[in-house]
Amino acid sequence: MSEARSNELANGGAAARERLLRAAVDVFAEKGYGQASTREICRRADVNVAAIHYYFGDKASLYKAVFDIPERLVQLPAALDDSSTSLEDGLRAWYEHVMSFTLTADDRSHIRLLFLREQVQPSGILEPNRAGILRPYHAQLVRFLMPHLGIDAVDRELHQLVFSLVGIAMVLYVERAAVRVLAPGLIDSETTIAQTVDGLVAHALALVNAERDRRQQAQS
Amino acid sequence: MSEARSNELANGGAAARERLLRAAVDVFAEKGYGQASTREICRRADVNVAAIHYYFGDKASLYKAVFDIPERLVQLPAALDDSSTSLEDGLRAWYEHVMSFTLTADDRSHIRLLFLREQVQPSGILEPNRAGILRPYHAQLVRFLMPHLGIDAVDRELHQLVFSLVGIAMVLYVERAAVRVLAPGLIDSETTIAQTVDGLVAHALALVNAERDRRQQAQS
DNA sequence: TTGCTTGATTCAAGCGCTTGCTTTAGTCTG
DNA sequence: CAGACTAAAGCAAGCGCTTGAATCAAGCAA
Numbered sequence: 001m002s003e004a005r006s007n008e009l010a011n012g013g014a015a016a017r018e019r020l021l022r023a024a025v026d027v028f029a030e031k032g033y034g035q036a037s038t039r040e041i042c043r044r045a046d047v048n049v050a051a052i053h054y055y056f057g058d059k060a061s062l063y064k065a066v067f068d069i070p071e072r073l074v075q076l077p078a079a080l081d082d083s084s085t086s087l088e089d090g091l092r093a094w095y096e097h098v099m100s101f102t103l104t105a106d107d108r109s110h111i112r113l114l115f116l117r118e119q120v121q122p123s124g125i126l127e128p129n130r131a132g133i134l135r136p137y138h139a140q141l142v143r144f145l146m147p148h149l150g151i152d153a154v155d156r157e158l159h160q161l162v163f164s165l166v167g168i169a170m171v172l173y174v175e176r177a178a179v180r181v182l183a184p185g186l187i188d189s190e191t192t193i194a195q196t197v198d199g200l201v202a203h204a205l206a207l208v209n210a211e212r213d214r215r216q217q218a219q220s
Numbered sequence: 221m222s223e224a225r226s227n228e229l230a231n232g233g234a235a236a237r238e239r240l241l242r243a244a245v246d247v248f249a250e251k252g253y254g255q256a257s258t259r260e261i262c263r264r265a266d267v268n269v270a271a272i273h274y275y276f277g278d279k280a281s282l283y284k285a286v287f288d289i290p291e292r293l294v295q296l297p298a299a300l301d302d303s304s305t306s307l308e309d310g311l312r313a314w315y316e317h318v319m320s321f322t323l324t325a326d327d328r329s330h331i332r333l334l335f336l337r338e339q340v341q342p343s344g345i346l347e348p349n350r351a352g353i354l355r356p357y358h359a360q361l362v363r364f365l366m367p368h369l370g371i372d373a374v375d376r377e378l379h380q381l382v383f384s385l386v387g388i389a390m391v392l393y394v395e396r397a398a399v400r401v402l403a404p405g406l407i408d409s410e411t412t413i414a415q416t417v418d419g420l421v422a423h424a425l426a427l428v429n430a431e432r433d434r435r436q437q438a439q440s
Numbered sequence: 441t442t443g444c445t446t447g448a449t450t451c452a453a454g455c456g457c458t459t460g461c462t463t464t465a466g467t468c469t470g
Numbered sequence: 471c472a473g474a475c476t477a478a479a480g481c482a483a484g485c486g487c488t489t490g491a492a493t494c495a496a497g498c499a500a
Contacts, residue, residue, distance in 0.1 A: 016475085016476090031254070032252065032254070032255075032341060034251070034252070034254060034255040035252075035254040035255065037458080037459065037460085038459080038460060038461085039458085039459080039460090047476085048475090048476055048477055048478085049460090049461085049477095049478095050461090050462080050463090050475090050476070050477075050478090051475085051476075052460090052461090053460095053461065053462075054474095054475070054476085058460075058461070059460065059461085116340065117340065117341060119394070119395060119397060119398065120336065120337065120340050120341075120394060121252060121337060121340075121341070122397070132395075132397075132398050134395055134398045134402070135398070135401075135402060138398075138402050156403060156405050156406060156415075157419065159402065159403035159406060160403070160406060160416060160419045160420075160423075161423075163388070163391050163392060163395075163399065163403070163406070164387075164388040164391070164420075164423045166391050167384075167387035167388040167389070167390060167391030167392070168383070168384040168387040168388060169387070170387060170390070170391050170394070170395075171383050171384070171386050171387030171390050171391070172383060172387070174339065174340060174390070174394055175339060175352075175354055175383075175390075177339060177342070177352075178339065178352050178354045178355070178358075179383065181350070181355075182354070182355060182358050182379065183376065183379035183380070183383070185376050186376060186379060186380060186383070195376075196380060199377065199380045200380075200384075202430065202434065203380075203381075203384045203427055203430070205430075206426045206427055206429075206430030207423055207426055207427065209426075210422065210423070210425075210426030211426075214422065236449080236450085257484080257485065257486085258485080258486060258487085259484085259485080259486090267450080268449095268450055268451055268452080269451095269452095269486085269487080270449095270450070270451070270452095270487085270488080270489090271449085271450075272486090272487090273486090273487065273488075274448095274449070274450085278486075278487075279486065279487090
């Protein structure tokens with residue numbers, strides 16, 4: 001901590017450690033842990049190879065450090081935590097938020113790819129049983145839906161509903177290459193994505209409404 | 221062809237080439253193309269390292285050969301191509317089929333993981349623009365749904381409906397680690413998976429019915 | 441049967457290269 | 471000068487791939 005700060009003051013404020021972290025996010029996201037080379041990370045960060053050892057110890061610890069900066073990077077759509085938001089508006093806000101990932105390739109998308117990769121192909125370095133980047137999104141949807149379903153306890157049906165809501169968008173992201181081949185016009189441009197979001201909202205409403213109906217029927 | 225056959229006859233019918241292919245599926249699925257080592261593949265296939273060069277030329281060609289055996293491995297649920305199958309029965313057959321992937325780890329599951337990995341993290345070796353393993357599943361659902369929706373042409377709404385139907389199951393597979401952490405009891409055992417299939421069918425019916433209603437409304 | 445040839449296959453060895461990491465000698469700043 | 475940091479070189483290990491010799495069954499002539 002204090003060493004790092006004095007370091008920042010020492011050199012031109014560039015903070016080699018910080019550049020190293022940023023480059024690591026990029027390279028790990030592009031190549032995966034195993035295929036990422038420390039030499040390339042250092043080259044992109046414009047530091048010497050010894051810097052990784054100096055600041056982090058080794059490659060695995062650098063990887064862990066990359067995954068230790070996650071929460072502040074995940075910014076959830078605020079509308080869903082406003083209790084006055086209608087069901088449709090909340091769902092639309094949520095899908096607009098997550099579908100923006102599909103097209104753009106900004107700074108944050110790299111870290112998202114990193115989390116997805118760790119999910120599909122665990123490196124074995126991080127402790128297992130971590131829910132990854134899905135947890136905050138899942139938790140927010142659970143919070144948002146409970147009042148709209150008129151329930152105050154989480155059960156497996158609610159969990160499954162939320163996973164389905166996530167799934168109808170996630171398939172478009174994970175399989176975006178296949179989607180573009182099989183159904184051109186779904187996620188090719190901002191315009192088509194806007195249409196697709198409309199479809200997602202309609203699907204989501206159908207799912208939530210069906211679940212609400214099922215619960216009312218089960219009560220009577 | 222004839223050389224390969226005489227080879228099979230020559231040795232104990234073990235066919236080193238075949239063992240090599242099988243081992244390659246396993247190792248590529250476990251490690252990914254870049255992290256898989258030809259030495260390990262040969263070790264598992266119980267052949268000499270030179271065998272890859274002898275039979276396939278190099279590592280990349282072995283990888284391509286693995287991806288050239290796909291179609292016969294994808295066995296679709298037959299019920300969906302029977303026009304007498306009801307909507308609910310067809311959907312149930314489909315989800316029972318695909319959800320069997322989530323728990324089991326049989327021979328075929330490795331090749332499925334391989335396709336998923338290639339989708340998320342393309343190796344750059346296969347020609348791009350291939351829809352991967354999703355294509356046959358997608359096509360079958362499109363065929364199955366058209367009569368139940370009363371349409372005879374494929375449009376973008378139908379495509380998106382199918383992707384949503386795929387997505388609500390795929391999220392449980394791709395994020396199965398997170399699902400087990402966030403919602404234990406969804407995909408932990410055959411019993412819970414059976415319950416989850418019930419939920420998937422209910423969700424799918426809600427989606428299809430909503431889409432049919434939308435089309436009827438749009439007509440009038 | 442016997443010995444020889446041939447072509448297919450396997451084998452151990454090693455080439456050149458990249459990897460993660462370490463070391464040693466330095467430079468710069470306060 | 472002391473401590474924070476960097477630079478360059480090099481280590482052992484692993485990588486894909488190649489090589490030339492060894493092995494083996496099949497075909498063939500004497």
